[in-house]
Amino acid sequence: MxxxxxxxxxxxxxxxxxxxxxxxxxxxxxxxxxxxxxxxxxxxxxxxxxxxxxxxxxxxxxxxxxxxxxxxxxxxxxxxxxxxxxLDLYPIMMAIVHWGDTHMVDERGRPLLHQHRKCGKNFDPVMVCSECGEPLSAKEVHTHPGPGARSTPAIKAPEKPKAKARRSAA
Amino acid sequence: MxxxxxxxxxxxxxxxxxxxxxxxxxxxxxxxxxxxxxxxxxxxxxxxxxxxxxxxxxxxxxxxxxxxxxxxxxxxxxxxxxxxxxLDLYPIMMAIVHWGDTHMVDERGRPLLHQHRKCGKNFDPVMVCSECGEPLSAKEVHTHPGPGARSTPAIKAPEKPKAKARRSAA
DNA sequence: AATTTACAGTTCGTTTTTAGAACTGTAAAG
DNA sequence: CTTTACAGTTCTAAAAACGAACTGTAAATT
Known part of the structure; x- marks a missing residue:
């Protein structure tokens, strides 16, 4: 590439x-x-x-x-x-920081806290659905080609081994 | 580094x-x-x-x-x-995709649409405050050192030119 | 039986990127 | 008159990525 x-x-x-x-x-x-x-x-x-x-x-x-x-x-x-x-990159930055805060902190805790001016509290960023407002997780989302899709964009066949049933877990 | x-x-x-x-x-x-x-x-x-x-x-x-x-x-x-x-990287991925959908699409539109199983609609991911639920933007957030911060983490002095008032915009 | 295919890598020589340090140039400050 | 601040550019050495070929097991095909 x-x-x-x-x-x-x-x-x-x-x-x-x-x-x-x-x-x-x-x-x-x-x-x-x-x-x-x-x-x-x-x-x-x-x-x-x-x-x-x-x-x-x-x-x-x-x-x-x-x-x-x-x-x-x-x-x-x-x-x-x-x-x-x-400035619109902000959600990406926050998502990256939040993952680090969740999975990469040492025993001393977070290096940086984020305070929301509107409500005054320290917060975590949460990603929600624009339509229903519910928090999003990978499993609840289904993707399908949009108008800008090419024939077969990046979505390959889901790796099914062609049902050839080679001796598995012998 | x-x-x-x-x-x-x-x-x-x-x-x-x-x-x-x-x-x-x-x-x-x-x-x-x-x-x-x-x-x-x-x-x-x-x-x-x-x-x-x-x-x-x-x-x-x-x-x-x-x-x-x-x-x-x-x-x-x-x-x-x-x-x-x-799986917890999902918000990062979605934030990246959403920025691309907003700023990098050509005239043909989005390559991929995302459907939320819970509400059935195609959606955009929105980042909100965990405390008050309001959408977040960079300007509404104030950062300050947390327990895991070192003396002066990455936050340098905000670039004030030391008030030396060199001939500016001559 | 011999050859091809599927799969998951490893090896190796070449090209591209990055690192690191020094250099250029303007102008204010000491 | 020398040093400092600032924003770069230039150059060589080191590191990383590319590209193609090679290794090895075993099923499928000829």
Whole structure:
């Protein structure tokens, strides 16, 4: 698979992975949500090489996730801030953090707590159905091809061994 | 930054990225949620090199995301199925797909629709606050250090230019 | 009986990415 | 007049991914 073609795959997941699906990009975006805006800020917070950081920022700008806006003339300096498209990544970030909070914390507990301004409480993010409001789990969801599907997108036959009944569990 | 140390970072996001934060792993997990279970199934669906696939599957098993269970003796064959820890990645997957559905579809529309068994409707995933049930957005959330935080985790000073007031926007 | 196919990997040489450090350039501060 | 802050770019070495071929068991086919 060519990574530069990932964005044309008939799969919203593949396309999104083409944009944010690597370690550094995800960490850069974490910093964005923590209000980091400038080159040096990202670099010192993450320890990423300057070369890669420059490249990743360029890519995120190209893809409309970040906007590069000048904050100073001569020497020209710019800040990187999240566009709406970038801000919309928030649920992904929260889902990632929440999984880590659930499955990857040590005995000392969570590194970071999240407080909801509206209700004032520390919360966990919960994913619910837009139609009925019930929490979602993998088993309750059925997928089927939409208008943008190609013949057989990524959904292969469910691996049935063709009923050839080779000697199983001999 | 050493990637093998990512899981010990005092940040749930960094730790999670250590587990699922690369392109192939994310795509392998997509296949898992689409019910792929076997080596050849992953390989042909994704076009990943067999070498990398073997390595990624091993890693996911080691991390408790997949379980490797025999389905046949001599030659020994195994299936890879999601553990509960793996199933809990579902909100991350859905959040990624939903962002793609929102920002990366072409004129033909979504490649895949999701139907909620409970209510029978096609839905979008919505992330809400566990305490008040309201939808979440980045601006309404305030983060602060939790019990597992280190001195200054990932939260750097918010980039104030030290009030040195260099000639700005000359 | 000999050959092909299915399956789940492993091995190895080549190409691409990433790491790490140094360098460029403007301008303010000491 | 030298140092510092900032935002990059350039270069070489190391690590990771690619691609193709190879290993091994056993059933199915010829």
């Amino acid at each position: 060519r990574w530069d073609a990932l964005e044309e795959e008939p799969c919203s997941m593949a396309r999104t992975i083409g944009v944010i699906g690597d370690r550094w990009t995800l960490l850069i975006l974490r910093e964005c949500f923590l209000r980091t805006r400038r080159f040096e800020g990202f670099q010192s917070a993450l320890g990423i090489t300057r070369h890669l950081l420059a490249e990743r920022l360029k890519k995120l700008v190209r893809q409309g996730v970040l906007r590069r806006i000048p904050y100073q003339e001569s020497p020209k300096r710019h800040e990187y801030i999240l566009t709406q498209k970038g | 050493r990637w093998d140390a990512l899981e010990e970072e005092p940040c749930s996001m960094a730790r999670t990225i250590g587990v699922i934060g690369d392109r192939w792993t994310l795509l392998i997990l997509r296949e898992c949620f689409l019910r792929t279970r076997r080596f050849e199934g992953f390989q042909s669906a994704l076009g990943i090199t067999r070498h990398l696939l073997a390595e990624r599957l091993k890693k996911l098993v080691r991390q408790g995301v997949l379980r490797r269970i025999p389905y046949q003796e001599s030659p020994k064959r195994h299936e890879y199925i999601l553990t509960q820890k793996g």
